[in-house]
Amino acid sequence: MVAVAVVVTAAPDLLLVTDPNNRGYIELPGSLTHRHETPEAAAERVVRDRLGLTLPAGRLVGLDRVVRPNRSVITHIFATGPLTRRQISTVNLRNTRDTVRILSTVNALPLLPPRSRARADSGLKALSARTVALLGTGATPPNDRSSARTGKSKGAAPASGQAGAARQTTVLVTSSAVITDRQGRLLIVRDNTTDMWSLPGGSPDTAVGETPQQTAERYALQGLSQPTSLGQLLGIDWCHDPSRPVQVHYLYGGEAPAHLRIDGAPCPQSGPSERKFIPPAAASTFLSPQDARRVHACLTARMAETGALELHDDHPRSRLPLLLPAADRSPTTPTKQA
DSSP: OEEEEEEEEETTTEEEEEOTTSSSOOBOSEEEOOTTOOHHHHHHHHHHHHHOOOOOOOEEEEEEEEEETTEEEEEEEEEEEEEOHHHHHHHHHHOTTSOEEEEEHHHHHHHSOHHHHHHHHHHHHHHHHTSOEEEOOSBOOOOOGGGGOOSSOOSOOOOTTGGGGGGOOOEEEEEEEEEEOTTOOEEEEEOTTTOOEEOSEEOOOTTTTOOHHHHHHHHHHHHHSSOOOOOEEEEEEEEOOTTSOEEEEEEEEEEOOTTOOOTTOOOOTTSOSEEEEEOGGGHHHHSOHHHHHHHHHHHHHHHHTOOOEEEETTEEEEOOOOOOOGGGSOTTSOOOOO
16 A cells, blocks of 8 residues: 655744644644555645645655555655745635644654654655655554644544545555666666566565565665665656556665676576676667666666656656755745746
């Protein structure tokens, strides 16, 4: 399952949070994605429905994976803002039920449930550092809301987006490793079964609860014969074919060790039948059109240092806008929207 959470900032150093059921605790605006809805579109819907504002989803600042006995949820964390004074006024006018609150970040973070607090804190730090935070590494208990209650009521509220659960569909998650060497060449591997060239990658090992990053690193290990850290999320491709389940494909980047030599070296027994480095310009010669477009988009974004891309059917929908933290903007400067 896929969900979104949105960190909405307002200058100076303010955070918009919601109390959706007016029951005395706050949350980040969020929701499960609807059927055939991309995470970016879901984030825009949440901001529109909860805050009454039409804003772009903003910048992808984090991914959080939660594994529970009967499901696995990957939450895409977006950051948008800071809001202008006019937008804040619009929120206040529509907030007749007191379900939206504008709090200082310092005051808001301690009131959020632990998992939402981690998402907001890591997301704001990633926004400032112009990177993507990776949260969640395995089985995680449900949110402990005890620290977020203000004493108005007892009991937990329904999870955000629960009402739309019936509209969910199966989502397939896959990952690839975009690995380059010091000459800038791209690692590709030949599949044992299909005899086709591709990026190292595939489906997660659900038996051990792999994250998308761990999946990419496992396939990178098969391609390089040694562990490789893939700490940079380059892009997320939302693939939709009406005749098939929705697929979310994660692309993680990394560099091959300087001393590595794979030309002529035997492949691991459980790995690909062949592997080699090629110039990125030759990607379309060896790879499928889908992988070639992904590689081109992700390597271009990495060189431009624009952060992770959101792709739709291997085409960039739009380069996620680079938003500065509220502290770096004037309160009266309008938000530039894509």
